[in-house]
Amino acid sequence: MxxxxxxxxxxxxxxxxxxxxxxxxxxxxxxxxxxxxxxxxxxxxxxxxxxxxxxxxxxxxxxxxxxxxxxxxxxxxxxxxxxxxxxxxxxxxxxxxxxxxxxxxxxxxxxxxxxxxxxxxxxxxxxxxxxxxxxxxxxxxxxxxxxxxxxxxxxxxxxxxxxxxxxxxxxxxxxxxxxxxxxxxxxxxxxxxxxxxxxxxxxxxxxxxxxxxxxxxxxxxxxxTGRVDILPEKKAKKKIPTRRGYFVLDLTTDGVILTQRSGDGIWPRLWCLPQILEPLETASIHGSFKHIFSHYKLDATVIIESAEQFGQRIPLEQLDNYGLPTPIRKYLNTLRV
DNA sequence: TAGGCGTGGAA
DNA sequence: TTTCCAAGCCT
Known part of the structure; x- marks a missing residue:
């Protein structure tokens, strides 16, 4: 039966x-x-x-x-x-x-x-x-x-x-x-x-x-059962927040100051422009960029400031020998033209 | 256990 | 433009 x-x-x-x-x-x-x-x-x-x-x-x-x-x-x-x-x-x-x-x-x-x-x-x-x-x-x-x-x-x-x-x-x-x-x-x-x-x-x-x-x-x-468009079931995603970031550009004919990031957080162990919490009132803005991560948007401002104490100076021609985050590399590449 | 962790391609 | 999300793992 x-x-x-x-x-x-x-x-x-x-x-x-x-x-x-x-x-x-x-x-x-x-x-x-x-x-x-x-x-x-x-x-x-x-x-x-x-x-x-x-x-x-x-x-x-x-x-x-x-x-x-x-x-x-x-x-x-x-x-x-x-x-x-x-x-x-x-x-x-x-x-x-x-x-x-x-x-x-x-x-x-x-x-x-x-x-x-x-x-x-x-x-x-x-x-x-x-x-x-x-x-x-x-x-x-x-x-x-x-x-x-x-x-x-x-x-x-x-x-x-x-x-x-x-x-x-x-x-x-x-x-x-x-x-x-x-x-x-x-x-x-x-x-x-x-x-x-x-x-x-x-x-x-x-x-x-x-x-x-x-x-x-x-x-x-x-x-x-006509459920091809229904399965698999997913719960609604949360909207990702936007964070503001400040990066310091110290560029001379000898190169640019870069620092190696820590193993925690975003871009662990990659070389990057020094990142600061807040710029000085007198700081002048060099430029900006946006970047989207999986879990937040970054709204970045690049500040011109002395940064010798934050990292080491690297000639632009040697940047290819360092692991850089994609948006930082793109930003620096615009300076090399 | 839920959130942190990149980037780019496709619709 | 926005949204999704891709051969997941770690803590």
């Missing part, structure tokens, strides 16, 4: 059929020419995964290529200076990732005999490697069974299984991980993991998903 209430609800594919369908789809429609998918090594996967945290593929590609030129091996990275590391990372954002990657390289060389572990549990001990990245390295670098849950998987699974509730909540997160683990195949994990990300990034997109191209739409809960 068929239960009328449940017969209206779509039935998910079996775990085996699910992974097989996605894997076959990926082979034809997925991304298989990304730089970190060639000459696969644990180090290359580690670098790519740290760079890809909250950052789009097209943004990462040039940084990844340059990084591998400068730091070809995990040993080379472990032996590099912090300034070299920050210089190579400058412009990519979320700079704690750069320090974590540097720490990770030292950790691998000094504590792990130069070898990344192949399982998620041990990978979690590596600096900068969280639950997603641990699974990703296990699957991508070693082709081992490992669950991965990132923004793509959350969106894909919340729609496919019809999971309601705030997608950022701990409860829903736990539910998604549970599905992710249950549906992880025992073979072809590299391609299966790539399939999840590719499907989420190119078909099951946040806005205007292309359901007609989806290989699992006939068993998708959201598609069957």
């Amino acid at each position: 068929i239960d009328k209430t449940s017969s209206a609800i779509i039935t998910p594919l079996s775990t085996l059929k699910f992974s097989e369908t996605l894997t076959l789809w990926q082979k034809v429609h997925g991304r298989n020419d990304l730089p970190w998918q060639q000459e696969i090594t644990p180090y290359r996967v580690l670098v790519s995964e740290l760079m890809l945290q909250q950052t789009q593929v097209t943004t990462v590609i040039p940084y990844f290529e340059r990084w591998l030129q400068h730091f070809p091996t995990v040993v080379a990275l472990a032996e590099a200076s912090e300034d070299e590391v920050m210089t190579q990372w400058q412009g990519l954002g979320y700079y704690s990732r750069a320090r974590n990657l540097h720490k990770a390289a030292k950790f691998v060389v000094n504590e792990l005999n130069g070898q990344l572990p192949d399982n998620a549990e041990q990978l979690r001990e590596v600096p900068g490697v969280g639950p997603y990245t641990a699974g990703a390295i296990s699957a991508f670098a070693f082709n081992k069974p490992a669950a991965i849950v990132d923004g793509n998987v959350k969106r894909l699974f919340s729609r496919y299984f019809g999971i309601e509730g705030d997608i950022s909540s701990a409860k829903v997160n736990k539910t998604i991980w549970s599905y992710a683990e249950r549906y992880t195949p025992t073979v072809n994990n590299r391609r299966y993991a790539q399939a999840l990300l590719d499907l989420g990034a190119t078909v099951c997109t946040p806005r205007s998903p292309d359901c007609q191209q989806c290989p699992i739409r006939t068993s998708c809960n959201a598609y069957a």
Whole structure:
């Protein structure tokens, strides 16, 4: 006897059929020419995964290529200076990732005999490697069974299984991980993991998903119930505040005064114009710029003032050897013309 | 546990 | 112009 209430609800594919369908789809429609998918090594996967945290593929590609030129091996990275590391990372954002990657390289060389572990549990001990990245390295670098849950998987699974509730909540997160683990195949994990990300990034997109191209739409809960545009559920975002900032410009023919910021707050360990709380009444304004961070807007004023005591003078021609925040670099570049 | 932490591309 | 948000992690 068929239960009328449940017969209206779509039935998910079996775990085996699910992974097989996605894997076959990926082979034809997925991304298989990304730089970190060639000459696969644990180090290359580690670098790519740290760079890809909250950052789009097209943004990462040039940084990844340059990084591998400068730091070809995990040993080379472990032996590099912090300034070299920050210089190579400058412009990519979320700079704690750069320090974590540097720490990770030292950790691998000094504590792990130069070898990344192949399982998620041990990978979690590596600096900068969280639950997603641990699974990703296990699957991508070693082709081992490992669950991965990132923004793509959350969106894909919340729609496919019809999971309601705030997608950022701990409860829903736990539910998604549970599905992710249950549906992880025992073979072809590299391609299966790539399939999840590719499907989420190119078909099951946040806005205007292309359901007609989806290989699992006939068993998708959201598609069957007309909730593709409703799931995943997100709570309203708070408006970000605006903060005012004052930066000191002390420029002579010998160069500009820069100071290395602390490890706390925004732009940790990057070189920057000295920042002050309040300018003197007599200070003259050189210019201004605005910048938008993830959590606040910066309305910056650049003051002309002596700043010898705040930092060191650096010739403009040598700026490329220092890691500078993007808006500061852009501002200084306007002076060099 | 919720907020801090960048930047740029796309609609 | 505004808004969203992207292969998250750390504290």
